[in-house]
Amino acid sequence: MDEAVVARIEARLADISRDHRVAIPLAIESGSRAWGFPSPDSDYDCRFVFVRPVEHYLSLWQRRDVIETPMDGILDVNGWDLGKALKLLLKGNAVIIEWLNSSIAYGVDPDFRKEFLDLAHQVVDRRLVARHYLHLGERQRRVYFGDDNIVALKKVFYALRPAAALRWLRHHSDASVAPMHFPTLLKGCEAPAAIVAIIEELMARKAVTRELGSGPLPEPVLAFIDTEFEESRKAFPQKPQVINPDFRARAEAFFQAMIRRLSF
Template sequence: MLGRSLPADMDADAVAGVDRRLAEIRAAHGVAIPLAIESGSRAWGFPSPDSDYDCRFIYAHRPERYLSLWPLRDVIETPIEGELDVNGWDLAKAIRLLLNGNAVVIEWLTSPIAYGVDERFRAAFLAFAEQVADRDRIARHYRGLGYAHQEQHLRDGQPIALKKLFYMVRPAAALRWLRLRPDAAVAPMRFQTLMAECDPPPAVAAIMADLIARKALTRELGAAVAPPEIIGFIADEFRRADETFGARVPRPEAGEREQADRFFRDMLDHIWRDRPTPDRS
């Protein structure tokens, strides 16, 4: 039984559209989908009235399909139509990306908005992530994400679309959260929780809280020169990340790969154990 957790203000037609798309994917590809969640601004906690519905999912083929001589494609992509954006990763891809430090997998697992989630699968995957997620690899992910947005959007003295600030402050806050917690590697997905737990300077917290409130009411925040407090916060956290986290990110070791293989097989067994085998006659 898949659990759902959908805010009351989500558009019913959009949710029905996501459900239809997921049902079509299951039928067309013969896969199970143990995790289908909302990603993007709605799940991060700073949506606009016209925010898209960004459904992301993890799927699994039947175990015997992974024994094929011909490699399976490890993504399922569907066309973006209107406000619907529905795409997913194969379970094997999600595990490999996690081992290599891709924090997106963790964010999907911790999304507060669920279209359909096998909670035993999610709990097991999160426990596995806690065991194998490497802080330096995760930090490299957020550092690269933040730098990319900084280089693309932030220019000295030039106006910036204010909504773009979220995409630089969020990775900077995640890096700060990791720096303040030497034994942790899984930062909160929800922006408000992340900001509260990383304890940013009061001026930064106030500016971002104001932007969240304004973004919830308007389709377009407009453009302005980025506040110096925000610029300073981003620059400082990226600099500290360069000093705190390893410059060379280690590749997954043999023991981690073996652990990942066991987890992959265990999850396939869990996902398909009680599902009927299709009639191939």
């Protein structure tokens, strides 16, 4: 983490808080640096959750539920309103769960993060989380190496991470939240040793080179990805999305409590 870049991120967050009159109780790194497989030239992907003043939520003219800032070189800073984050959580979107678990923080209210993470464990539907990772992984597989020929090797991780998360969920039937940190995830999902060796070699190369380059996708890795997607389609079948009324009520109570506590 470049201290000068971190300082720029912190300054931008301060500007956002002032200009938009929002509290930012969670601001973290969400990209490859937080996932544990950065390159020397990886972007800084700061993501944050914000809370607007109470009167904004009571207005006839609702504000946007996102705050976006221009991409500036390797700096990418964008955030979600707390309400948007909660709605997506109830739908099984794993992004906010990953934000809450990120080990790289630019600014975090520890009580907010703990209470939000506790809520996530209570209300998230593991089947919906699995379907999120399955749709994400299949899309990445299709976009970045659908023809199985020469591929940009760093793109392999975009499908590998969802595949490993799905395997982790299948191997931990009592859990709903997979680790965000990819090396931890890989260890916890008990991937075959041959696959782990190939992945670790790719990660080591990615850590020291700006461009991992292109080449044939290692066949064992491709087989691992496709097998995990196939097994997960069976283990987590598509069903009508019905949100538990109790979960909705808990999320609503959390939302109202945080608005009262954090609005200014």
